[in-house]
Each structure stands twice: as structure tokens, then as C-alpha cells.
Amino acid sequence: MRTSKVLLLALMAGGPFGPTVEAQSSLPISLFERYVESIRQQVGIPGMSGVILQNGRVVWERGFGYQDVEALVAARADTPYPIVDLTQTLSSTLLLRVCLDQHHLELGDMVVRWEPTFEDGDTTMAQLLSHAVPGGGFRYDPARFAAVGGVVDQCTTRSYAPLLAEQIFDRLGMSSSIPGTALLDATSPDRSAFTASTLDRYGTVADRMAVAYSVNGRGQPVRAEAAAGPMTASTGVISTVQDLARFDAALGDAALLTPATQSRAWENSGSLPTGLGWFVQRYQDERVVWHFGLAQDSNSALFIKVPGRGLTLILLANSDGLAGPPYDLSNGSVTSNLFASLFLRLFVG
Secondary structure (H helix, E strand, C coil): HHHHHHHHHHCCCCCCCCCCCCCHHHHCCCHHHHHHHHHHHHHHCCCEEEEEECCCCEEEEEEEEEEECCCCEEEECCEECHHHHHHHHHHHHEEEEEEEECCCCCCCEEHHHCCCCCCCCCCHHHHHHHECCCCCECCCCCCHHCHHHHHHHHHHCCCHHHHHHHHHHHEEEEEECCHHHHHCCCCCCCHHCHHHHHHHHHHHHHCCCCCCCEEEECCEEECCCCCCCCCCCCCEEECCCCHHHHHHHHHCCCCCHHHHHHHHCCCCCCCCEEECCEEEEEEEEEEEEEEEEEECCCCEEEEEHHHHHHEEEEEECCCCCCCCCCCCCCHHCCCCCCCHCCCCCCCCC
């Protein structure tokens, strides 16, 4: 970890790395790639995949290390991973698309209007999407956010998982994404909403999914249970950086949400560190829109956007090294993260 800290100190000081954006708006991709690999090895991530987009176009994609260490299967840009909490960015976009933009729902509605079993009758939809608590304050609570799925069910009178597949995955050509591996269980009630060929494709994607690892005290990877299981609005999606790049490009093209709704989703809700389904903060006078995924001793993910620069970084890993300790990303600040800090320093300044 010392090498990584020295790197960041050099970057913060300006370092002998040249300008943050090179001639003719090209990006310092090779420098970023070199240091990402160094940090990955330092923190012991067995396998990781990444993509960078500029103005909706993929300008870099790569796999690092191994998606299966024992079998020596290299990680690639099309390697599927559980994206854990990043599911929330898809879920919030789906709700805003099919409920808010189609005028079924208002952000000021009480959650219990749409999900009567919700535990807090004073929580509005805006507060639920921004992890806000009634009366003010912020509390990152994925279990509470999961109520978004029930709201979508009620406002559309359709089941959440097939609607996510139809409105996001199928619409955008995200063919290596699964709305929860629970669908692969023959007893799943949602299976009837999918064709046999779609379920077969989901099974193939699951078979290609990166093996999950914990990292022991000696920095060695140890096989772990993947962060999979039931689909909720907070977690459960399996995807690739290539598929998530399609989602990101669609957000930038206003292909999923109206411009007004998209803008609202990426604005802070009062003094909170969140918008609607995203974290939002400032870095060097630029707005940074981001989210993370974390399953302790299993999987992790980062999704970082700088809308003013048209830049996006997406990273997925088969250990918790992207977002686990020593980081506490649930507090609403991404700049303490080594990978995020490297990206922002090199590409934003």
C-alpha cells in the first residue's frame, strides 16, 4: 500500500506526469492503466475489469489478473461479476423512467402510498431514493432502499425483475446482464415471465461469472461465496463493464430519462451527499456522480461519472478490494478511494 500512497502524493503535488488531458483532448490512458495495475496488486485484488467512456464512447477497456485464479482464466472486459450495490443505479433509473416520467408517481409521494408494508410512513419517494431519513439526515441503508422494487411493482402492476430486463437490459443490448441469479432456480416465481432461450442465456452468463475471493492476511486469494442471490432493488444484478458502459452511454444520450429527470437524479438533495439513486459530490469545481458496490470478502465495484467532462470510469472486481476497508464509501465521499483518486487526479486535475 505504501507504493500507492506515494503515487497519490505525487499526483496531488502535480507530479512528473504531464498535463491531465493531453494534446487534442486525448486521455492519459496508458498512465492510468499502469497505476491501476500497480494498485490492484498492492491491495491484492485477484481479478478486475474496467472501462472508461468519453462522451458516451468507450475509449479504454481491459481486464486485470484472473477471474478464476486456480484455472488461470484471465479477467476480461466481458467478464460478468455481481455488481452488488450498483444495482441501485439501475433500480432508481427504472423507477424514474416507468413511474415518474410516465406520470404515475411524484417524488413527494409517501412511500407507503405505493408500498403499504414499508416501515416508515413519513418517508417520501425522494427520501427513499436519496437514503434520507424523515426530519433530515443521511443514512445509507440498502435494505431500506430495496422498497424501490415494491414501488415499481405497484406503479406498473408488473414484476420488478422482468421489467428491469425489458426496460434496461434488453432495450440497451446488455446481453451479459442478469436480473438476479435466483431466476436460475426452477422454483423462482419470476421464471414464467422469461422465455426459455432467455433463461438459457442467463445460465450461460452465470457460468462465466468471475469466481469470488477473500484475501487472507498474507495477501493470498481464498475462494469465497459470490455476492449473488435474490434480486432486490439494492443488490443482485450480475453484469459486465461492457454492459454497464451501454447503460452509461444511454444516460448521457437521455435515452432512458427525460433531461429534467436525469438532471434531478444527479443533483444533491439539500445537504445530503446523494441525488436520486446516486452519490453526488464536488471535486475541483466539477460535479462527480458515483456509486459503489460492496460484499465483504467477496465482490466490489465502482461507477464514477464526471458529467461536465463527459467522463465515466467503471470497475468491477472479484474481491472487496475496490470498495472495502479501509474505505467507508457509504459515508458519501469517494475521494478517499485510491482508484477513484487516481482517476479524478489524472482526468480532472
